[in-house]
Structure formats: C-alpha cells, structure tokens
Amino acid sequence: MQATKFQVKLYTRVGDIELEKLIPVFHEWIRTKKISDELLIDVADYAHVPQGPGVVLIGHQSDYYLDVADNRPGLLYSRKRGFEGDFQAGIDDAFRRALNACQLLEGESSLGLQFATNEVLFRVQDRLVAPNADATYDAYKPALEQAASAFFGGAPSLERIGTEREPFAVRITTGASGTVADALARH
C-alpha cells in the first residue's frame, strides 16, 4: 500500500507575515477558483494559535496552509485524498502544487511575500504506511532526490528529522537560490 498524504512546505524569504491578510486572499481564491483543478471549500483561521497552522485554505483534495510552525512561516501543501499515478508522479505533483501556490501568493500584492527555494520540508501524514523510521526514509529518498533536483537543479542533500512519534519528515536542502518561478519552469 502506498501513502498519499504528502506535505510539502516552502519557507518565506521576504516579508513579515500578517496572517489576517491571508484570510481575504484565500476567500478570493475560492470565489475565483484560483486553483482550477481542485475544489476549494473554506478558510480556517488559526491565527490565534502561536506557531500553529496559521490560516488554512481548506479544499477537498488538499489543504493549503500559510503555516507558522516552528516560528518559520511558509506555505504548506497538504494532500488529503488519493493520487492517481505512480509514486514518483505523486511526489512530483505535491512539489508542483506547493510551488504553484507559492507563486500565486507571490502574485498577491497585498501580501508582499516571496518564497525561498533553498530548503523544502517534506512530510507524510500516514503513520501506518510511512512511520518515521529508517525503512521509510530508504524508500522515499530516491524519489525525493529526483523530485528536488528536477525542480531545483543540483544535488540536494536530505536529512530525516523528528522522532518516531512525529510524522515521517525529511529536510531537503536544495542548494538552489532561484525563484519559485524558476523551479516551476525547470520541471
């Protein structure tokens, strides 16, 4: 059985986060169907929770967080439903959707945000199939390396992080310095 609940987080590079400003932006995305191949449903506001999920654009297939966990604001893409396609395609798709959302956010002039491409956090929210263990890391490493170098170029370095109680997580240092648009154009 394959896990599909992938999460990809890209950190902000420029701009202070004022979470409240995300609320009208996400509502507008729902109204204009900004992510056209996904059903966007509602906005959940957790700005009151310190270092929490921030503001969440709730969708059917996936959620998009402007997440402030660890005091490191970033865009967190979170797939909730199954994915049609092979393992590598599933990982590539998660990277692409995260990058795409970053690009859309960069385009929102009210926010003034830019995202960095030198570091990516990858997680799987599925302890049954993908516990935070060496075996999972071995299974995911090649596909993550492939996705990272396809989007960001070069040879990424990977590190499994967190404890067994936490979801499986990998910190990917890409070495890239380009923009989100560059990454999307590359792959």
Next chain:
Amino acid sequence: MTSWKEQLGDRIPDQLAGEVDLFEGQIELKMQGKLDDKIFAETRLRRGVYGQRYDNGLRDDGTGQKTLTFPCGDLTKGPDTVWDAPGMMRIKVPFGKLTVEQLEVLSELAEENSDSILHVTTRQDIQLHYIHIEEAPDMMRRLAAFGITTREACGNSVRNVTACEYAGVCTTQAFDVTPYADAITKYLLGHPDVQDFGRKFKIAFSGCEDNPCGLVTFHDLGAVAQVRNGKRGFRVVVGGGLGAVPVQAKVLAEFCPEEELFPLTQAVARVFARLGEKQSRARARIKFLVQKVGIDEFKKLVADERETLRPDERWTAFLDDLHSTDEKPVREAGAIPSDAPAGFQAWAKHNLKPQAQDGYYSAIVKLPLGDFTATQGRALAQIARELTGDSIRCTVEQNLTIRWLSGADAVTFYDRLVALNMAAPGAGTITDMTSCPGTDTCKLGISASRGLTGELRKRLTVIEDELHPAVQALRMKASGCFNSCGQHHAADIGFTGVSRQVGGRKVPHFNIVLGGQWTENAKSYGLVVAAVPSKNIPKAVELITGHYLTNREGEESFQAFMARVGKKEFRKVLAPIQKAPAYEDDPSYYSDWGNPREYTIGDIGVGECAGEIVPFVEFGLQEAEQQLHDAQDALEAGLSATAAAGAFNAMVTAAKALVRHLEVQVTDDADDVVANFKTHLHDTELFHDPFAKGKFATYLLKMHGDHSYEDADDEIAHRTLDEAQLFLEAAHACYQRLTEAAAAAAAAE
C-alpha cells in the same frame, strides 16, 4: 501492515472493534445505496460523526450562493448532506480526563485526518474538524486502542458525563466524584434504558456546592457531592438546560445516598424515555417534561419507576474500590522555589492552584479559543509523562488542566510551557473567553462567535496587566446562535449571535446577555440587554466594564452592581452603539469578524417593492423590541405580571407588523392579530424557522390560548420573556426571508 485494523489487532477491545466494524459496514452499504439517509445519519451521529457548515454542498462566497461540486456526485451521508463534505468528529472524553497516550493518539489523528488542530469543547470533549467520513472508522480504531470511544457523543443519547476538572485534588470538594462519573459513564453506555430518548441527555458531577466547575444547574441531571452523618451521597437536580430557553435544574433529591445514585438515574432515564416528547424536537429535552408535569409529579413518577427496577450489581460494585480512578503522581511532592522568576509568578497567579495534597498543584494551560496544535499536544503529553503522569483534564472553559505537579517542578513545567507557547497567564479571567464553534464550522451559526472571541482576546491581552482587578475577574462567553453551546447564559458578559436587517441588508449582531452567575454551579442566568452590531462589541465591552468601574460602590462585584443598577441602565450605556451605520458609510459592519465575505445571503437588492414596505415592518419590529425592553425593566422591578403581559404584547406587536407586511388588513386587537398570524404566517409556514420549524410561532399561539402571561409569577415571567425574545428573533428572521423572496421575485421579472 495494510490496515489499522490489522496493525492494532487485540489492542482494540472486542466490543469496540465489533462496533467500528459494524459502522464501516454501514458506510459500505450507504455507498452502495442500500441504506436510508435518515438511518445512516442517526448511526453516524451516535458515533460522534457530526455535520459541518456547507455540507449541503452550498456556500455563499460573499457574492451569492455557489454549489460546491464534490466528486461524490449524488451520494449523501444524511438528508441534504453531501458524502464528501468535510465533517466534525466529537470525541467523548468522560469528565475530560486524558492519559498521556490518549493525548498522543489524538494529536496523531489531528495531523493525519484533520487540520492539525485539537479543539476542547465546553463539555470537556475534543473535536476534530474537516474529517472525511470514510476515514472515521480507522480513527475510531486508533482511539479505541487507547480506551476512547466516540460512541454516543452526539445524537439522542447520554452525552459526555462531565465533572469538575479538580475532582480528587480539590480543596473544597466533599469527596472525589471521579469514580462515580467513571462508573456511570460505563454503566449507561449502550444501556437499553437510554436508547429511546427524544433528545440528548447531559449529566454533570460537581464535588462541591459553591464552585462553578461542574455547572450542574444547566444539566439534564446534575449530582453534587455531599457527606451527611459520615455517609456519602449527592444532591441530585434534574431538568436544567441552556439552549433557546434556559432553565435551572430543580432538586430531585436533597440527599441521594451513593448506592442509590445509579438506580435513581436509571429511573429518571426510563421516565424520560417513556414520557418525554418524541415528535417535537424543540420540546424534547427533559426540562420540558419536568416543566409540564411539575417537579413534584416528576419525583413521584421517578419513585414509582425506581420500584420497578430489577437490581443490578453494577449499581454498587464500583463502590468496593473507589480508588480505581486515582491518579498516581510520578514525582515527589515539593515546595515551589522561593526564588521563582517573575514570569512564573505572573503565570502562577491564575494558572496554578494548590491541591488538597500538600506539595502538589494543578496547572491550567490556557488555550486560545480552546485550540492547540498536534505538536503542542504531543509535547505536552511528554511533559506530563515526565512530571505528572496521566493527569490531564479538558475543562468546560476550554482549557487543559494538568494535575499532580510537584511544587518543586513548577518552574521547570512553566519553562517548558513557555517553549511551547502555552504559558499564557490569566486563566479564568476576562482574557480567557469561551466560545462555541459558531459560523466557523457550525451549520446553525448566525454570527462568528469564534471570530469575536479571537478579536476580544487579542485586544484584551495587550492591556491585560493594566486592567482593574475587578474587570480582570469577569468572565465572558460567546455563542453563535440561541442554542447556547458557548454557555453564555452563565457568564458575567455573554454574547449570542443574531442577525438584523439594516437598509435592506443583513448585519451580524450579538445580543448582549448580562448578569449571569457563573459561581455556585451557574446559579442564575443572564438576561438579554441589547443587540449590538458585531463590529461594535469590543466597544460595548469597553462601555460595560467602564460603566461598572466608574459607578460601582466600594468593592461591589459585577453581579451586585447589576442587581443594583439593573439592565435598563446598561441599555442606556449601549444605546449609542446599537445602530449600524449605513452600508455606504461603513461597509465593514456588513461582514463578520474574521470573515471578509459580505454578510448577506444572495444579492439582496434594495428592490422597489422592499423599499416601500421596509420602513413599516422595521418600525413595528422596533416597537416590539421596545415593549420587550420595558417588560424586562418591569421584571427587574419585581413586577412579574406586568413583565409577562408586556412580553406577550411585544410578540403581538411583532406579529402584527408581519401580518401587515403581507398586506393583510388587521386591527390592533390581540385576538385578531393572533388569528391572522396563524392563518397567514404559521399555517403557511412562512414564519417557520428552517431548523426550529414552528417552535417560535407556537410560543405566541400557546400563550394566547392559555393566557399564561396573566398573573405570572417570577418564573413564568422569566420564561415568557425568554420566549418573547426568541419570537422576536424569529420575526426578524422571517422578515428577512420575506424581503429576500420579494427581491428575488423582483429580480426575476
């Protein structure tokens, strides 16, 4: 491993495993179209799988109602409930108690199946939102492996049994109510006598009479611990409840010996199942039955029923070991270091309570809006594992209390909370507000209670240290609608969401409810003072607290002040901010807190037809409000009969305004108004509330029929006023619907 079922195997108790399998089977059947919508909905609710806002597949995006096209097509999980739409899972946490491992598994589920947030409810449960129904069975298995069942968390069943979060460690308790709450939870779960209720049944325990933690007076059945002549027992109250018409529970037994508690409860359950209302949901809670037959007759019915019960050894078996639920501290008792840092001291002032056991403390982790993250949950569990053991309790104030903290570890504990951003001071003060889910996720929400609470919290936290101690001590609670899930009746300052029509548009408002008493187990409820636009509520809080501070005498409490000056005075104080500015002048009033979408359903144009008739109806409704306010004043002055008659008149005035709005000729005579109201608004269902149906209309019709408002005593007057308040709300809502319909018709032409 390919499934949780396989992975967890024997760790799931057999009975729970069977139940989850059954539920999974029903999900399968439903997906194959082989199960009826209503039956599936009830099954799902009984297992704590609730609906959530927009689950009918429709959502207003601020410019009109749009369809959410879920991939499931026509598949539903209940009447008008789309299969794929996100739902809520309410996880029953008996008396709020969580072990370290339970908190860990809940945190895992929050991450994997929800949005990484765990929410503590006002009845000590945990809720997860945005859940897909197909993921529910595995979630239940993972919870079951750690002894948690979601069963009977919702639906017409015995809801979570609540109890004071200090049970067992409290300095004022008669004795520890935990083993009783635990045993009765197990006894009643799935018991045949509690399956046939017309409505939910809530039980609460309190360890003492005076402190509010148990809040027994607004429960269907409440038990307050007492010791008489060395014998343990309970003062048992019955028929309390919040909701649209709040009722204080009545005493069923002044002293019920401990061994009689279960049979007494069972007898109450059987009487309720047999005689409680089944058809009309609105009148199905036990409070209505107690009111209908009277407490004396009810006592007799219960006593007779008690005689028929076949003895059950479980009634008393648990009494043999009342220490089975005791918590075992993991660290030696100790004193708080005398050189504790200032930050700690400030936190400890409200967040640390000495226990009855020397050298141990209970620490309150104050949560913003009852929310915490999975990461925080996991880290807190680890802290508890190291310092306190399985001693976590969810509280009715939507916080977490961690008991059995050694004084010697208190500073370490605090430092670790600081690192988790969980060391907010001021537990139980004005910054520690309670809120129901409101329009964020509740299908019935009218106003954004969470949005409001978040806003007030933010503003007050900044000035927390400068607030006068008397203001700091006030409690505020918000509910998104009259259902009162936020328990706002039991607060010094409470808020209930209502909507009002201003110049052809809707404006979110909150009714301000003042003077509810939180202490002595929520001894009395507040009354509505005024409806204020949502966006003016922060100002209202400023005015209310300011007025209190400037005008109180000596150390007078808010309660005493209210009792002295009355609500009339506060109405004057709030008058300048009761009116929303015109849309053209300030559109911000036309959306709610934390939600930029315009607060209207569809595009309600200021159509020509509406333009003509709006002023008249609005005038009539306004007049009715005024009459109701006068009636409230009369009540405060002790003039019960005048108050009740005034409230009835207010209803007649509102009814008349609506009847005229339909261009029906009507005189000022009450009989004429009520007859026409019945024909044109009630019988046509125009006045029907989408959820409460004909409930509010019945208040007027019934009162007109039985003249109960005449010669009313204090209790009847209170009820009449409450009913009139709801009738007026319904009248406003009805008027809104009529305006919308007219505007839509005009647009179609």
